[in-house]
Amino acid sequence: MDRIKKLLRNDLTSVLLPLFVLFIVLVTTSNGFLSAYNITSLLEQITIFVLIGMAQMMVLSLGQFNLALGSMGCLSAISMGFSMQVLGLPVPAAMVIGLAIAALLGWIQGLLIARSGINPFMITLALISVFYGIAAALTQGKAYDRLPATIQKINLLKFGPVPATFLASLIVCALVYFLFRYLDIGKRLLAVGENPLAALFTGIDVKKTITTGHMVSGLLCGIAAIIQISKFGSAQISIGNDWMLTSFVVTVLGGTLLSGGKVSAVGTLLGSFLMMFINNLLVLWGVNAYIFQTILGLVLLGAFEVDRARLSIIKRQMVPTNQESTEGNGDE
């Protein structure tokens, strides 16, 4: 019983349990779930979820949101497409430019939040349109689709059914874990997220920390943009337009707090798997497209409710009542 309690107290339980259940359901109800094609497809999708989840997590650690995450990815992708197709730059140089622009966009966002005094939510909301508008103006709605073949080879590289891009996302996940666990910047991000005033009094440069957090978030969006261009074989303004909701869901499912101060890189990775399994389940069950979003929302609410219920159970069992202390543990 102690082992079960210890297992339930672990934050990852709320994502591992439904993940395990869904896996069993998918394996037993769908012949094609474990096919090489499906595994590769799932891992390709999960790659993007992990990267945008990490990007959002960086900002959630500060207790803030990055609503412009998709637009950052879009403008970064467009800049890479422009570099390759119009300027004729080689792929590595274009990628460096794209990453630099993504980091710059994040830095601008962080700077505005740290220095302007305007509500961070409003700043990121406004920047969605600003970044997207720049991308749309540059492209006039057209895609950069005459890119070097090299960029697509990134997505085609596989080790068995496992895409190399997925392995790259695992490396990014490990680096983010390392950042929060062992580096000072990680501790400063969490401290600011937990309590900005207290962080200030401990000598942390809060404004610089906020700017750095957003900049790293932008950089991670740039990495996701590279993967997306490689997958599509083109750079277009639709890149990133489905990132925002997913980025929140995978991080929160994984145990990151929306209020800041607590993150989980491993949880975000597992949350990405959970999100993908839910999508896959609904598709394999042939759920009507018209109610797909409704079902998805209900399932996600259910996941949050199970998590809330689990935490409630844990809290009750950790606090002995007068009755329990005199009559023993009645639940066992």
Add this chain to the structure above:
Amino acid sequence: MSKRITKAIVIAAIIGIVQPLVVFAAGGSDQGKAKAATQSQAPGKMVEKYPVIAYGPITGKTAADYKFGFSFGGIASYADPCPGMADLAASELGIPKITVQTPQNWIQNEQNQKLDGLIASGMKGIFMMPSEPTAGNAQISKMVSAGIPVVCMGGPPELPSKTVLTLATEARQAAYDGTVALIQAMGEKGNLVALIPMLNDTNTQKRLTGIKDAIAKYPNVKLLQSIADMENTENAMTQLGDLLAARGKEIDGIMAAGYTAAATCATFMMKPEYAHIKSVGFDTDEKVMTAIKAGKMTGTMSQNPWGQAYISMYTLKMLVDGWKYKAGQPEVINSGSFLITTANVDKYEQMIKDETFKIMATWTDRFDPPVKM
């Protein structure tokens, strides 16, 4: 077991029970929707079975080898007839009915998940319209590399593509023809407004080109303004309403080159204050047809989603049977577009059937038959 743990388990169980009930209540899967479409829209047998195309599975194959999937680029009324016509073709061919999975939004990542799910659930052929023409190509290449034949309809992916062929309206030509008809109704002079769908729609840029090419032929006609991204009804009503309120008196003609745009235009054209505006739409929404019959719209350019779905199913059957699309055949085949006016508004369904039958009459000539063992 404590009450709290019981409560948590009950919540999880409720979710597991409610989900299929909700699916059932919502009309089942897209299969159910396809069945309903068949029952309400099937016009009867359109063509005889072709003796050269084998009925049912060929020797060495089973029904499972003929499970085909359909995915339109996003939810759109244009594709509503498709499942019904695909199922009609399936029944004529003696193969399983179509499985439908369409993304809610016109986002390629969403459609890719649907397509991958279809293949994971055993589909052996796909006909589809990509959500995004360029991004969709990567997914098509992936499916074809996995041995799944792909036929596109409604609009082609960016060419060249690994799709076997695309059945679509020649978008530029249809827009051109519709705009010429509109300009002639305007008396070959005046200000014209173009309403077009999403910029990332495979057809939008072509339609806009067709409109501009037609206007260029008439020196006394000017393109006053073009409004894009008219895909959402609410937004379209707001955009067009604002334009008409601000510049209604300057506008002499409206070319509504999209389904939602045309339906929105028809709504406004029924109002007496816009009687001076001539308009031509796209597709056959009920509002558009009503406006044409009432003389409030000049006409509409009908496409052929019925034929596109029907012929796509025949094509997939042929491909799985071993037919090969001949080298040198066009990548995009025009499935027909028709200007519907008050003169022929009651006969357009027959026009579309006739066009489909005309295409089917020589369809197998485009293919090399299977090699006989």
